[in-house]
Amino acid sequence: MTNLASIKAGTGGGFHPASAPDYLPDAQLRDLQTQRLKRIVKQAYDNVALYRRRMEELNVTPDDIHSIDDVVKLPFTNKSDLRDNYPFGLFAAPMNEIVRVHASSGTTGKPTVVAYTREDIDVWSNSMVRAFACYGMHSGDIIQNAYGYGLFTGGLGAHYGGEALGATVIPISGGNTDRQIMIMKDFSVTAICCTPSYFLHVLERAQEMGVDIHDLPLRAGVFGAEPWTESMRDRIEAMSGIKAYDIYGLSEIIGPGVGAECQAQDGLHLFEDHFYPEIVNPETGEPCQPGEEGELVLTTLSKMAMPMLRYRTHDITCIYPETCSCGRGIRRIRRIGRRSDDMFIIRGVNVFPSQVETALLAVEETMPHYQIILDREKGLDRMEVQVEVTADVFSDKVRALEGLQNKLAKSLEHTLGIHANVRLVEPHTIERSQGKARRVIDRREM
Amino acid sequence: MKLKQLSLFLENRPGQLVQAAQALKEAGVNILTLSLADTEQFGILRLIVSDWEKGKRALEAHQCVVNAADVAALEVSDRPGGLAEILGIIEECGINIEYMYAFTFGRDGKAILIFRFEEVDEAIAKLQARNVNVIGSVELFELSGGR
Amino acid sequence: MSLHQTTFAPYKTQGPEFAIENRIWDADETLPRAELEALQVERLRDCVGRAAAVPFYQEKFRENNITLSSVRSLDDLKRLPFTTKQDLRDHYPLGFLAVTRDKIARVHGSSGTTGKPTFVAYTHDDLALWSNLCARFLYAGGLRSNHLVHIAFGYGLFTGGFGLHYGVERVGAAIVPAASGNTERQIMLLKDLGADALVCTPSYALYIAEVAASEGIDPRDLPLRYAHFGGEPWTEDMRRQIEEDMNILAFNNYGLSEIIGPGVSGECAARRGMHFQEDHFIVECLNPDTLESAGEGEAGELVITAMTKQAMPIIRYRTRDIASIDRSPCPCGRTSARMSRVLGRTDDMLIVRGVNLYPSQIEEALLRVEGAAPHYQIEVDRKGNLDEITVRVEMRARDFSDKMREMAHLRDRIDREVQHITGLRMHIELVAPQTLERFVGKAKRVIDHRPKATL
Incomplete structure (x- = not known):
């Protein structure tokens, strides 16, 4: 057996060949980006009506793309464009080339659908390998993948990445914390992938079960799908003795693996030879000054099934002007702290208040007063939707009221894809505010 | 012969019951009997009051969610087996009980039970045909001392 | 549970509105019997050789005086020891590994009789084999590379989701990894994305049809044409009902994680039982009480040897599944024996929602x-x-x-x-x-x- 200390130190990593583009000299990187941008703009222009129309409106054709800097000539793409062209309107490849479809929750009832060719899946897996390599992971690692599998890109993204890395993948998926801890112990797991809040929950449960993570070979956490903070990192690392790394990604771009922290844990490197970043003013869409905070805009340089030109992520961050101590040439963004819209993330799932309204309206005829309370109990996110009971829906029968509660909960689960507690409250107990109602109260400690 | 029952939605938090009682007190409405159903998250207070319309208005003025529903007050013998007897009759009549609770007082060895049936009119007709004494609101009010 | 002798009920060879082309995924499926059996002997010997690295088998072999030279023909299989679920549990978590830990690419599990699951491991080669075995029956059941497949099996430690996922990928078709739950959304995706094939448990398909109908969507109007069902026993009546309700062709497949997961056997277009992938698995059908061979076509407990799995070769695994084996030739041209539906269990295990x-x-x-x-x-x-x-x-x-x-x-x-x-x-x-x-x-x-x- 390898001794615990050397596993914890993460020795045996070394340089992974997939990481080569991370170290490209600037000129070469720009050449590669330019070459890929030309190809992808042509793919988008030739195959997607929306892109062609938008570019025509701006008087731009693929021939106007001479260098990566010309990306600013391209039109922006918004989440609403995905909704408006649901399901296949933004596909740029024929069905016989598409091998995967994923979906995430949209702003209302319809999901946001994304597609991948075989080549896209390879780019994605490769980006995940580069992310794992950033954390010092290698083929000897035993990866417990506790991201949810399915339409959500987190699970299968990390899974294919782990497989491409040559590591052992335990596809445990989310939930069943006691079993997660049992497997972590019994299989000498060295790295875990999940949301940071879920890992905190695992830690608290492990403590109750008398399991000290310090005594286990676990050494790295791949934490993403929700915003978190330095203080959360400090807490996780102190409680477990592992290194907690941030990973960034969104399904519209490719899924997890758009960017990752390196062992310096100082900002997330973007794999910008595939995902080209810009920072713009969220109000005007104008480019920000170098180092200035703004909205991250990403262009996929290699995704053939569904190219994204200048996708507005609504994530607020900045690009670090300095190069990283790790030696990688690819640029870094600051970890995502907030958003420019009202989306919130719960248990790794994106939720828009407008979806909650859609769900409530599906049960009640008129929009009830409601409020969303987000809480974190033992590291686990909880979402409660408080709904005021009106005379229209009130019944003297317990069963009928519980039935209403269940119907609302089911409708929410259907629309959001996650479970939310529904609490019926008396009328006029939810605070009315002037103008825009305060729909979301977030009590989670970040 | 059916009675009006008021029901109130209550969240499970302190002071909720007091508020409702206060509203009725201010309006001068007397509570003849009540029952409280509680669940994990909320409760339903069911009330028979001296003047249900006035009571409903008073409670609504206090921003309570109030419903009025028809229930039946049945007289039963206040002796062992009295309840079994009436439940037997109800079952024989094929009537579904949603819920029930007891009235706080009776007379001459009789007790009074409040029943919520799915089809109250039909249920009362069937029960009366079996000689069950269904008590009306005036009678009930008098029974309770005419306050 | 009746174990009386019987023959296969006649199967439809054509679906509600369309026939299915009989195509073979790989040449090994049609190996002449003699060649197939020679290959089995060769692979069985190789398997016994590798299993000797597993302490459990080492000890059993020693007890029973088994060496490589004892395995010269398929008849010698009878001399080999059985493996039970209890044996796997006694060697929790991975005491049956025949390779070193660093060769393991994947770990799966299934529920055990108590809180601890039974775990199985795969090397990269095992995963490639598994994908190919699933590709065989998917292709036999009409799956082509231009299709879109909606997978409504739970992913995770359970092998059902992953086996079919990689099989579909191997064929080159596109996957909607819908996983389990949220049926309304699944129906929306089936309708909007227009999947050609559905992968789930048969009872979940019926549920989808029912929920769709309750939402005013005629399940026959969904673009679905094929379904590949597994994960639970079902009946011929259910097949008729599903095909009728959804206007699809429904195929049955069988597998268990201890052997490899789905892909142990699956139906061809003729649908006269599930072709047992005999070039990789040897199947015996035994009377569960006497452990003697059940007669031809008679129901008995399936006992399976996974010869080619590198990470965890399994010898004579007592599946506890009751089925019968049909060795008569199949018109599809595959030379393998076919198993009936699973008719029951020899223990008290239930399969609920897969x-x-x-x-x-x-x-x-x-x-x-x-x-x-x-x-x-x-x-x-x-x-x-x-x-x-x-x-x-x-x-x-x-x-x-x-x-x-x-x-x-x-x-x-x-x-x-x-x-x-x-x-x-x-x-x-x-x-x-x-x-x-x-x-x-x-x-x-x-x-x-x-x-x-x-x-």
């Missing part, structure tokens, strides 16, 4: 909850095409509470424990003390109202 469930797991859950007596009854029913389990648990008299809230708490605690151990959601009903029937000896814990397949 998940294996042992009554002992419920017992374990109840032991963890104070206030619950260990007297319980499991009732399984198919309501609206969805398996529903009700567990009736006796309260102890002293734990009864007049507060609805406390009773609800007790029920919730049982609910959580049961779900934690079994991975399944069940209705928990608290019943009064001393109300469940007591049985002398083995209690009749399970009442299963679901239809059963017959020969």
Whole structure:
């Protein structure tokens, strides 16, 4: 057996060949980006009506793309464009080339659908390998993948990445914390992938079960799908003795693996030879000054099934002007702290208040007063939707009221894809505010 | 012969019951009997009051969610087996009980039970045909001392 | 459970509106019998050689004086030891590994009779083999590279989701990894994305059809044309109903994680039983009591040897599944033997919504909850095409509470424990003390109202 200390130190990593583009000299990187941008703009222009129309409106054709800097000539793409062209309107490849479809929750009832060719899946897996390599992971690692599998890109993204890395993948998926801890112990797991809040929950449960993570070979956490903070990192690392790394990604771009922290844990490197970043003013869409905070805009340089030109992520961050101590040439963004819209993330799932309204309206005829309370109990996110009971829906029968509660909960689960507690409250107990109602109260400690 | 029952939605938090009682007190409405159903998250207070319309208005003025529903007050013998007897009759009549609770007082060895049936009119007709004494609101009010 | 001799019922060879082309995925499926059997002997010998690295087999081989030279023909299989689920559990978590730990690319698990699952491991080559085996039956069932496949199996430690996922990928078709749950959304995706094929348990397909109908969507109008069902036993009546309700062709496949997962056998276009992938697995059909070979076409317990798996070769695994084997030639041209549907179990394991469930797991859950007596009854029913389990648990008299809230708490605690151990959601009903029937000896814990397949 390898001794615990050397596993914890993460020795045996070394340089992974997939990481080569991370170290490209600037000129070469720009050449590669330019070459890929030309190809992808042509793919988008030739195959997607929306892109062609938008570019025509701006008087731009693929021939106007001479260098990566010309990306600013391209039109922006918004989440609403995905909704408006649901399901296949933004596909740029024929069905016989598409091998995967994923979906995430949209702003209302319809999901946001994304597609991948075989080549896209390879780019994605490769980006995940580069992310794992950033954390010092290698083929000897035993990866417990506790991201949810399915339409959500987190699970299968990390899974294919782990497989491409040559590591052992335990596809445990989310939930069943006691079993997660049992497997972590019994299989000498060295790295875990999940949301940071879920890992905190695992830690608290492990403590109750008398399991000290310090005594286990676990050494790295791949934490993403929700915003978190330095203080959360400090807490996780102190409680477990592992290194907690941030990973960034969104399904519209490719899924997890758009960017990752390196062992310096100082900002997330973007794999910008595939995902080209810009920072713009969220109000005007104008480019920000170098180092200035703004909205991250990403262009996929290699995704053939569904190219994204200048996708507005609504994530607020900045690009670090300095190069990283790790030696990688690819640029870094600051970890995502907030958003420019009202989306919130719960248990790794994106939720828009407008979806909650859609769900409530599906049960009640008129929009009830409601409020969303987000809480974190033992590291686990909880979402409660408080709904005021009106005379229209009130019944003297317990069963009928519980039935209403269940119907609302089911409708929410259907629309959001996650479970939310529904609490019926008396009328006029939810605070009315002037103008825009305060729909979301977030009590989670970040 | 059916009675009006008021029901109130209550969240499970302190002071909720007091508020409702206060509203009725201010309006001068007397509570003849009540029952409280509680669940994990909320409760339903069911009330028979001296003047249900006035009571409903008073409670609504206090921003309570109030419903009025028809229930039946049945007289039963206040002796062992009295309840079994009436439940037997109800079952024989094929009537579904949603819920029930007891009235706080009776007379001459009789007790009074409040029943919520799915089809109250039909249920009362069937029960009366079996000689069950269904008590009306005036009678009930008098029974309770005419306050 | 009847074990009488019988023959296969006639199968339809054509679906509701379209025929299916009989195509073969790889040449090994049509190896002449003699070549196939020679290959089996060769692979069995190789398997015995590699299994000798596993302490469990090493000891069994020593006890029974088995060396490589004892395996010269398929008849010699009878001399080899059996492997049971209990053996796997006794060597938890991965005592059956025949390769070093660094060769393991994947770990899967299935529910055990208690809280600890049974784990299986795969090398990269095993995963490639598994994908190819799944590709074989998917391709036989009409899957082509331009298709879109909706996978509504849960992913995770369960092998069902991944086996089919990689099989579809191997064929080159596109996957919608819908996983389980949120049926309304699944229907929306089936309709909007227009999947050609559906992969799930047969009962879930019926449920999808029913929910669609209740939402005013005629399931026959969904673009679906094929379905590949597995994960639970089903009947020919169910096939007829699903094909009728959804206007699709439904194919059956079989597998278990201890052997490899789905891909052990699957139907071809002729649909006269599931072709056993004999170039990789040897199947025996034994009388579970005498362990003698069941007669030709007679039902018995399937005992399977996984010869080519590198990480975990398994010799003569007692599946506890009852089925019969048909060795007559199939018009499709594949030379392998075919197995019938799974007709029953030799133990008390239930399969509910594709998940294996042992009554002992419920017992374990109840032991963890104070206030619950260990007297319980499991009732399984198919309501609206969805398996529903009700567990009736006796309260102890002293734990009864007049507060609805406390009773609800007790029920919730049982609910959580049961779900934690079994991975399944069940209705928990608290019943009064001393109300469940007591049985002398083995209690009749399970009442299963679901239809059963017959020969």
